[in-house]
Amino acid sequence: MARAAIQKSAARVRDVKGEISAYKRRLILEEACHLFYAQGYEGATLDAVAERLNVTKPFIYSYYRNKAEILREISERGIRLCLAAIDETMEAGGPPLARLRVIVDRVTQLIIDNQEYIVVYQREEKNLEAQVARDIRKLRKAFDTRLEKLLAEGAASGAFAIDDTNFAAISISGLMSWVANWYVPGGRRSPSEVVVLTQQMVMQMVSARK
Numbered sequence: 089m090a091r092a093a094i095q096k097s098a099a100r101v102r103d104v105k106g107e108i109s110a111y112k113r114r115l116i117l118e119e120a121c122h123l124f125y126a127q128g129y130e131g132a133t134l135d136a137v138a139e140r141l142n143v144t145k146p147f148i149y150s151y152y153r154n155k156a157e158i159l160r161e162i163s164e165r166g167i168r169l170c171l172a173a174i175d176e177t178m179e180a181g182g183p184p185l186a187r188l189r190v191i192v193d194r195v196t197q198l199i200i201d202n203q204e205y206i207v208v209y210q211r212e213e214k215n216l217e218a219q220v221a222r223d224i225r226k227l228r229k230a231f232d233t234r235l236e237k238l239l240a241e242g243a244a245s246g247a248f249a250i251d252d253t254n255f256a257a258i259s260i261s262g263l264m265s266w267v268a269n270w271y272v273p274g275g276r277r278s279p280s281e282v283v284v285l286t287q288q289m290v291m292q293m294v295s296a297r298k
Contacts, residue, residue, distance in 0.1 A: 163209035184242030206268040
């Protein structure tokens, strides 16, 4: 029993260390994202990130190899969250229309919540390493493919009036992702209003003919 208790205690210590490490990585990532968003990737420096966090640059290097690795993680964040949202919704089941509503609601909110991450990726894709850029484009394609599958299911059942499900999926995906470029925090439209408006536009795009 003593051995089991020691092992359990050691596991808790590892968990705590892992949580602390993840927390520190998140702080670095968030501060870097703010700077990349405000100053551009090329204009922002790790020295500036370290200064704003009140840490040394070697501290940052203990979590990220270089600035390019930080940009990669920033760029992947939005699409990975959106992929997780669409996968969870698809697994939950339900009529195609209901699932599409949930996807649009969740993804649009994620885009608003992670606006700076998404805008940094859109602006700075040119600064990503070639293989990293290709990998992220594959993730985006995977999202569109999942969405197209749902649209095709709805079209087959008569729930949606869509002639080209591939074009419709790309259009809906683009409509949602573009929110990151025009939404203004604290502006004329609240996040909930933006979600509702996006929902309405998507429903008009897929609505079955009377």
